[in-house]
Amino acid sequence: MELKDRLLTIAKEIPPGSYPVDVGTDHGYLPAYLVKQGIVSRALASDIGEGPLLAAKQHIEALSLSDRIELCLCDGLTGIDLSDKTHIVIAGMGGETISEILLRRHPLTQTLLLQPMTKVETLRRFLLKHGYRIEKEIPAYEEKKAYTVMLARYDGIVREGDDFFWTFGALPQSKKKEKYLYFQSLLSRLEKKQKGLQKAQTQERTELDRLAILIAKAKEYLQEELYDHHSGNL
Ligand SMILES: C[S@@+](CC[C@H](N)C(=O)[O-])C[C@H]1O[C@@H](n2cnc3c(N)ncnc32)[C@H](O)[C@@H]1O
Structure with missing residues (x-):
């Protein structure tokens, strides 16, 4: 199975042996890819919607991965045991929604991989204000649309940004x-x-x-x- 550039860019940031949570998984493409490729041995996929979670269930069952991908019908990270999780992925949602999801379990010590569809500036401001360092942003390009994937980690240090940073972010020299x-x-x-x-x-x-x-x-x-x-x- 293949992933398109947006989700593939996220997948490439998840090292072998990780235990990721994919919040708002929809069809479960990302965790299914990670497990099927042998990059991770287990993952948790959540969604707030019954329909998307059912789609994920069917996709995961079709690939015989049900024993390795746990599904959770929940709002954000509510009720999820994060003690053994290494990465939190929140992709394909607005920057405000992503910020709200993060705030409810603040502070999060896992590596965050965030891909906002809108309000990208809001998310950058949220992260810096709450002590998350945006270590890098990786650009992705899919179906004539450009996206950014943020990799952030909590260190408790509140940082300042300027207008250029809020707008364009911390994109690396690669890609x-x-x-x-x-x-x-x-x-x-x-x-x-x-x-x-x-x-x-x-x-x-x-x-x-x-x-x-x-x-x-x-x-x-x-x-x-x-x-x-x-x-x-x-
Ligand atoms: C556009 S899809 C993105 C799917 C996938 N993450 C991706 O990037 O391709 C957004 C998904 O997020 C889910 N969602 C929205 N708000 C959520 C929340 N607060 N908690 C969990 N899932 C949520 C929606 O039900 C939907 O399935």
Whole structure:
């Protein structure tokens, strides 16, 4: 079985022998892949919805993995025994929902792998404010959409961020092409917002100034960091 780039990017961050929890598993693709590939020997998959959890159950049964993947119908991490779990994956949800799920079991000492679909900035702010260090963000690109996967760990130190960090995150130097596409997609979103505000002749000067600074900085970054001037390639 194969995973597409978004879930595959997460799977690659889970080392052999781990015991992961996949919150909001839906069809259970990620834990099924991890166990089927022999990367982990067991996993726990949870979902708040009966329908998604049934889909996961059927998928896991079809692959004869029911004895190695435990299923839990629950809201977030509620009621889950985390004492022997090493990784918590929360993917494909909004940044606010992910933050709420984390807050209810705060502090979490497991490695967190988080892939927000929206409100990415909110999640970055939540993590830093609550003493989680975002060790890296790995860009993923799937079906013409760019995503970020955050790897965070709790160390209790509250960190500051700036506007550029809240917007673009802590993306590593590897996966240059995906990173370029991630930056491009954020940049075009910011430019669209800027045009909208300019068209509406808004009085929101501060927001327009903020956007102008971010856009200029992102363009500079794209040029300097991501474009290989020698080869002319990404
Ligand atoms: C879009 S799917 C993502 C599935 C998979 N994690 C992925 O990234 O492809 C979101 C899933 O999260 C579940 N979900 C939403 N809120 C949840 C919560 N508070 N606790 C557990 N699951 C939740 C939904 O029922 C749904 O199955």
